[in-house]
Amino acid sequence: MQKGVLDPEIRRSLYAGMVLIRKFEEKLVELAREKARVVGMQILAVGQEAVAAGVVKALQPDDVIVSNHRSHGHLLAKGADPKRLMAEIMTKAAGVNKGKAGTLHLSVPEVNALMTSTVVGAPPPLGVGAAFAQQYQGLPHITAVFYGDGAAAEGSVHEAMNMAALWKLPVLFVCENNAWAGAQCLADHSCVEQIVKRAAAYDMPGESVDGNDAEAVYGLSLKMAEHCRSGKGPALIEALTYRMRGHGEHDHGHYMDRTVLEDWAGRCPVRRLREHLTAGGILSPAQCDAIDAEMTAVVDAAVAFGDESPFPLPEAALEDLWVE
Amino acid sequence: MAMLSYGQALKQALDLALSVDQTVFLAGEGIGTSIHLDPNLPTFGLLDKYGSRRIKDTPVSEAAIAGLAVGASAMGLKPVVEIMFFPFMTLACDMLVNHAAKFRYLSGGRSAFPMTVRVKAGVNFGAGCQHSHNLEAWIAHSPGLKLVFPSSPADAKGLLLSAIFDPNPVVFVEEMLLYWMQGEVPEGDVRIPLGKAKVVRPGADCTLVTYGGAVYTALQAAGILDEAGISLEIIDLRTLVPLDKACMLDSVRKTGRLMVLHDATRFCGFGAEIAAIAAQEAFDALKSPIIRIAAPDTPVPVSPPQEAFYKPSPEQVASAARRLIAQGK
Numbered sequence: 180m181q182k183g184v185l186d187p188e189i190r191r192s193l194y195a196g197m198v199l200i201r202k203f204e205e206k207l208v209e210l211a212r213e214k215a216r217v218v219g220m221q222i223l224a225v226g227q228e229a230v231a232a233g234v235v236k237a238l239q240p241d242d243v244i245v246s247n248h249r250s251h252g253h254l255l256a257k258g259a260d261p262k263r264l265m266a267e268i269m270t271k272a273a274g275v276n277k278g279k280a281g282t283l284h285l286s287v288p289e290v291n292a293l294m295t296s297t298v299v300g301a302p303p304p305l306g307v308g309a310a311f312a313q314q315y316q317g318l319p320h321i322t323a324v325f326y327g328d329g330a331a332a333e334g335s336v337h338e339a340m341n342m343a344a345l346w347k348l349p350v351l352f353v354c355e356n357n358a359w360a361g362a363q364c365l366a367d368h369s370c371v372e373q374i375v376k377r378a379a380a381y382d383m384p385g386e387s388v389d390g391n392d393a394e395a396v397y398g399l400s401l402k403m404a405e406h407c408r409s410g411k412g413p414a415l416i417e418a419l420t421y422r423m424r425g426h427g428e429h430d431h432g433h434y435m436d437r438t439v440l441e442d443w444a445g446r447c448p449v450r451r452l453r454e455h456l457t458a459g460g461i462l463s464p465a466q467c468d469a470i471d472a473e474m475t476a477v478v479d480a481a482v483a484f485g486d487e488s489p490f491p492l493p494e495a496a497l498e499d500l501w502v503e
Numbered sequence: 504m505a506m507l508s509y510g511q512a513l514k515q516a517l518d519l520a521l522s523v524d525q526t527v528f529l530a531g532e533g534i535g536t537s538i539h540l541d542p543n544l545p546t547f548g549l550l551d552k553y554g555s556r557r558i559k560d561t562p563v564s565e566a567a568i569a570g571l572a573v574g575a576s577a578m579g580l581k582p583v584v585e586i587m588f589f590p591f592m593t594l595a596c597d598m599l600v601n602h603a604a605k606f607r608y609l610s611g612g613r614s615a616f617p618m619t620v621r622v623k624a625g626v627n628f629g630a631g632c633q634h635s636h637n638l639e640a641w642i643a644h645s646p647g648l649k650l651v652f653p654s655s656p657a658d659a660k661g662l663l664l665s666a667i668f669d670p671n672p673v674v675f676v677e678e679m680l681l682y683w684m685q686g687e688v689p690e691g692d693v694r695i696p697l698g699k700a701k702v703v704r705p706g707a708d709c710t711l712v713t714y715g716g717a718v719y720t721a722l723q724a725a726g727i728l729d730e731a732g733i734s735l736e737i738i739d740l741r742t743l744v745p746l747d748k749a750c751m752l753d754s755v756r757k758t759g760r761l762m763v764l765h766d767a768t769r770f771c772g773f774g775a776e777i778a779a780i781a782a783q784e785a786f787d788a789l790k791s792p793i794i795r796i797a798a799p800d801t802p803v804p805v806s807p808p809q810e811a812f813y814k815p816s817p818e819q820v821a822s823a824a825r826r827l828i829a830q831g832k
Contacts, residue, residue, distance in 0.1 A: 276613065308577065309578050312579065342561065342562055502617075
């Protein structure tokens, strides 16, 4: 395991980051029940926080991320302002994208969260483009692309991996395997049980990791990011986690096995890290509680900010298409 | 002015853009080393001049090529990528239609995608409908993409330069059978603004709006009609998005008649939009119904007699014009 994992500050920061994501998305679960508060599908990653927090913690501020429909955690981990993110999810004028992105298409250029696509399988080719620009300009930065086990079946993912490996582009492919693509479980949609095996097809290093263990995700991400940064080309991480809710809040997961869900609930990444930190004396339970309370306050402030912002003017729908 | 082929004029634009702006790079299948050894091809010789860092031969991966352009342009580069033939655009369409076209809008105007996609179009080279299928109406129907379709060497160069340096995504259609056609081309960085049509032949009796290689079909038809005493005014749109409505409507108000010509199929073709705009905005000036001359609504056939039958001909245009004049007041 990498030295950085042992750094208490990094562990504290991982915990705080995960708690923020958890509180933020739990708030969205509430808001999604109130139809007027948030519109559209709320596609959440409750229970998958360790992947976002662990991968992004291993990146540098100038590194780029490209995300997918389940993006909130990735963006918060990258440093997006929770207030403007929440306002955007509420499609308000003060949102990070002026209410044009909504929950699904968020982009936060100031933290290098450059593109989010809900077209399944699109982030990898987009990430290849960003990584090409990094290589072309001789920058020491990399691009991390988040995609899911469902997206792994898209042709665009394979085109992107071949091109990235051929040109040795600094792309960190992160397959966040939450075991579900809509209502189809992995066994129903993938010919391989381990998606990481596909790394061999593109002659890139690939390793899987317990996606509910933030420290393990962080450690592997550091190693793989270093590989990408050193000019050796792309790498693949398969983070094994579980979708704890339906595809979106409109989906109650009638097809999901409750006993399996309960089993995964026992592996909650936030609680695990908390237990690990308190057992190791890094944080006391009181300090953890203080972090929890702080993040609750951050999320409450974000919701208040979103509530206070007006909706964008109807006519503003005609703006922002072209660079004039 | 130098005499250059359409292909060489395009190459001059690419060469110039590469030389003045280090953020410009080219990528596509066989754009560096091609199976064809022909100096009239637009990227011929550029690999030797600029090297493999800036001239990227790619895998056969249209989605990744288009994604490369979207992602690299988001980072501030000016990618010029090639999709080999127009029907292969379908493979790149997700990246163009859902990403290049929409991402700036979705970002609330915070991102920009200054990318150019070059694509070869053309009917009548015997390759059949999976290599010949003009899909410009698909592109024009996706808000967020500009669309250029030049007909002459000078326009090809001037418009390609504007496309490359435009801050928006541009689909640039090259009429491949014109690659060898010669014409006078201004030296240096002379750009033709996007969105400006051109009256390529003034006339008094009927307006014909067209673009791309069909401009030459129109010019031949005008010659035939001259002999019949009918004077055709030909407008080459040059840019389909944004559309120069003023040029077209001014002409319709002058002649009182409108025909639209394209090599793409008729139903929901770009000509339908031209006809609708004229009917709505210049109805009072029209002396007779608007006529669309387009390919029949089938795939492009491969057998030479069928392919020749399929592509709109000068005779078809001339006979339509005669009917129109006969109907008019």
